[in-house]
Amino acid sequence: MFRSYFRVAFRNLWKNKAFSAINILGLAIGLATCLLIMIYVLDELSFDRFNKQADRIYRVDADIKFGGTRYDIATAAAPMAAALRQDLPEVEQAVRFRGYGGFLVRLNDRNIREDKVIYADSTLFNVFSFPLVAGDPATALTQPNSVVITENTARKYFNSTDVVGRNLLINDSINYQVTGVMKELPGQSHLQFDFFASLAGSKESRELNWLSNNFNTYIVLREGADPRKMQAKLNQVIDKYIAPQIGSAMNTSMEDFLKTGNYIRYSLMPLTDIHLHSNKKAELGPNSAIQYVYIFSAIAMFILLIACVNFMNLSTARSANRAKEVGIRKVLGSIRPQLIVQFITESMLISFVAMILALGIAWLLLPYFNELAGKEMSIGLSSTPWLAPASLIIAVLVGLLAGSYPAFFLSAFRPVLVLKGAIANGFRTGLLRNSLVVFQFSISIFLIVGTMVIYKQLGYIRNKQLGFNRSQVLIVQNTEPLGSHARSFKQELLAMNGVEGATMTSYLPTSALRNDDPLFLKPVPDQENAITMQTWFVDDQYIPVLGMKMLKGRNFSKNFATDSQAVVINEAAARLMGLKDPLNQKIYEFRNGMQSKEMDAYHIIGVVKDFNFSSLREQVTPLALFLGENRGSMAFRIRGNNIPQLVAQMEEKWKVTVPNQPFSYSFMDDDFNALYKSENRMGKISLSFSVLAIFIACLGLFGLAAYAAEQRTREIGIRKVLGATATNIVHLLSRDFLKLVMVAILFAFPAGWWAMHRWLQDFAYRITIGWQVFGLAALMAVVIALLTVSFQAIRAALTDPVKSLRS
Incomplete structure (x- = not known):
């Protein structure tokens, strides 16, 4: 009997190749996305679990x-x-x-x-x-x-x-x-x-x-x-x-x-x-976040549900063509359970074919997904032994979930009414199908809103005024091997055409080197006078080369010998110290660490405007700049269009000064952008998933449009005979679907605002989610829906009314 079920299922799928292809493609993309995210999530959850203890x-x-x-x-x-x-x-x-x-x-x-x-x-x-x-x-x-x-x-x-x-x-x-x-x-x-x-x-x-x-x-x-x-x-x-x-x-x-x-x-x-x-200071490496695991898991589930919804919509859209088959089978003695098994068998067959195709799609897309996620995941018997049994279980569950509603729906047709040309009363009620389409587009619009907010926040980060000018700054890294030649090397590069300024220090706004120390407002080391802040050692060119702004006082100068005991603080430090006019005030520091009782006094000569030297997830913290030499790296402000030639000249000078030592450099812009790798990846992955979700949702909408056009064939024919134009018919069929999209918008916008508002709380400096985001998302959803529905609507509007009335 089951052999017969499979034979009939295969013949029916082969007979309706276009319908079957759309159905299988939608499921395959949804399953492939689900598999990729499963591999990602399991990889994230497996960190450090290989340790026996x-x-x-x-x-x-x-x-x-x-x-x-x-x-x-x-x-x-x-x-x-x-x-x-x-x-x-x-x-x-x-x-x-x-x-x-x-x-x-x-x-x-x-x-x-x-x-x-x-x-x-x-x-x-x-x-x-x-x-x-x-x-x-x-x-x-x-x-x-x-x-x-x-x-x-x-x-x-x-x-x-x-x-x-x-x-x-x-x-x-x-x-x-x-x-x-x-x-x-x-x-x-x-x-x-x-x-x-x-x-x-x-x-x-x-x-x-x-x-x-x-x-x-x-x-x-x-x-x-x-x-x-x-x-x-x-x-x-x-x-x-x-x-x-x-x-x-x-x-x-x-x-x-x-x-x-x-x-x-x-x-x-x-x-x-x-x-x-864990995302604390002094981590031994960059970590991820459990929020991304939750988000991607939810996306996988939603996309898989969208794919299953497509199957239901496309199956019921073709139900009129199966109605006579059901009626004849019932007249010939088939009982409802047998029909249910028949339709479930078709669903399982589609699910297994889609899963095989999904494994191929996942394998092909994995390198791209690895690039997006910054991982080196693989698909194989050794790396993913769980994949085969998991794929089998998912295929069965998807087949049952996606095929259950069409099976019970189609098997309920009354044979007498079907063979007379009428269809069961329940056939005209589309509440469930409409609800599923609303669900599909709600998820799609939610993803559109999320992607737009992420990219808008990233754009805000890239364009925000940070208190320093990071463009056209070349950093020569790891300059310790220069030793006593460091100063002369800096001067030789400074003399090159295209170099406007140079500073020598590892304490750069985009570097990882940080140092915090307790300072005191009085020469008494007690907690009432204590203030803790970043303490950096820089030269007199640091502030002008990096384009920072002095708000009060002056910068370090070679003309003042006393600047060896001077300090420049930022606005945050001035606020922490509670000083309205910090100039010429003194702060004190332990000479040899907190275990020493000896203290050195430094006089404040200037206040620099706050600049972001940490991620924009954090507020600017207090900072004190001391005049000192740090030979870890050098930063050069450059100009001109022939940057590669300038870099080559610098490298040549490096090789002359310190032969056999590696020359490495970066641009401050790139170093700044590297701080937001996870957000950039999140944006790209969200965009990819949004496109997939919209594509699969459009397949579902396409199916429902086909169903509506098929159900209203005679009505359309009558309207055309009575003088309705093709434009009237397209408007008639499109109006109902736009209502569904508007309902989806009502559900998606509050959820999207809440989720992205929570995500933005991780940033101390962030955008506000304005109405423009939701307006553009709504416009995109409406346009996508109209483009999807228009094909079926125009096709129905251009059909010969004589053929429609004979149907």
Whole structure:
């Protein structure tokens, strides 16, 4: 019997090739989109779960408020790891990471810049599941100047992975011994480094300074330990170790420290939550956000539902052609359950064919999707073993969901009425189908609104006045190898035609280098006088080269010897200090850190207009600029159209000054845009999904238009005989669908406004969602609907009325 069902189903699909193709295409696109998003979501949820102890590994994070500034950071104090292992029996193991930036590695006669460098404790392999292919994990990082590298890195420098005991020359001065070679880190690890250097040689790692938080600290809890109870015990560590140092540095008790609104808190972040739930300062790499997982999952579900709705609409649109078949089958003895099985079989056949096509579409689109999402996902038996059973289950569920309504609907036709040329009363009621079309277009309009708001916010970010001029600024990076030649190199480039100005510092608005310190309004280190802010070291050309504006006072000058003890602050710092006229006021800083009692005085010579040196998700925070030399990078303001030639001249001068050293550069505009990679990706993915959703929804609208034209064939013929023009007929058929679109707009706009309003709250500087967004979205929806319906409406309007009346 089932063989007969499949044979009849196949014949019916083959007979109506165009209808079947539209149906299968709509389902296939919806299924392919669903599969791609499933691969993305599962990849996001799998981060760091490959670690054998993943469920017991936690990162120790700090939440600190002091001197009017709050810091939510992914780091802890240097002695934290040892103290937790010593004082809390629940802690089984701990490891610390410290980033000191990249380094230069000698390869043959040249240096290569390596930035994926991290320093780690020798307990690294006791915490994380990073298998070594060579070397002993127990001793690999116990000695100073030892390093563990990945397989690809070993092949890059030695053409082999059997390299334990060999040396790498770092920064032209230090030999690091390779003590281990590890397998390539999985893409689903938030730790993406090629070099793990030993912390054993770091003096900072051995200091008992609890007031500086620079180490990413991970602990492993023992089996059965309750992380919530551990959270409470972290307060004991604060009272035992941190309180005495605060008392010594600030001349106050911990109780008084807390009374003024200051605090120091530590918390445990589960390892498996870091990628999707953590976006703190000093992260070891860029993370994603759980909101995107929710959004994309919802989009996948909606697009799949839209595809199923299409199937229902297209099936019922063709129901008049199946009515006689149903009537004859019933007269010949078929019962309703048999008819239901027949139509469900057709639905399942379409679903399975669509799924096969969807797998092909997903495979073809995956490289493009990887580029959008910034991932390296793949489809295969090893990488996605769940795909085959999941595809089978989805195909069955989609077949049942999409085919159930047409099956029950078509099998309910009364044979007597059908064979007389009439169709069951329920056939003319289109409430469900209209509701489904409203649902389709509501989702499509929602996606249109979301995409428009995202792109409008990105445009606002690109065009916002940031307080500095980022255009036409070329940054020569990693200039440390210049050493004593740094100043002369800067002057030689400054003399080039096309270079208008130059400044030497790593503290650029678009760089990652940041430094915050406590300053004091009086030469007394107590919390009442304390203010915490960013402290940067720049030269006298920094402000003019970057196009910043002085609001009060003056910039640093070589003509004033006292500027070595001067400071320029921004507006936010002036507000934090509560000074209406900060010029010539003094601020004080510890000479050798908070453990020192000696302080240096600096006089304020100017106030610079606030400029954004962090993401626009954050407000501008207090900043103090000190006159000093930092040779990490140089920024050049350039002019002219022949930029490649100018860059080539700079590189040539670099090679003459420091042969065999890598020359790297970037443009400040590009560095700024890189801060918003996730938003740019979100915009592109949303645009792609919006186009797919609209396309699939249009297929559904096309089906309903065909259904309406088919149902009103005789009415159209009569109207044309009585004098109706083609324009009248098109207007008649289009009017009903425009009503559905308007209803969809009423549902989509409030939901779109709410969702995008929530998304914009992540930005301190953001657009307002004006009526223009909704007006344009409504216009697009109406135009798309009209274009879709017009084909069927014009076709019906141009039909010979004689043929219509004979139908």
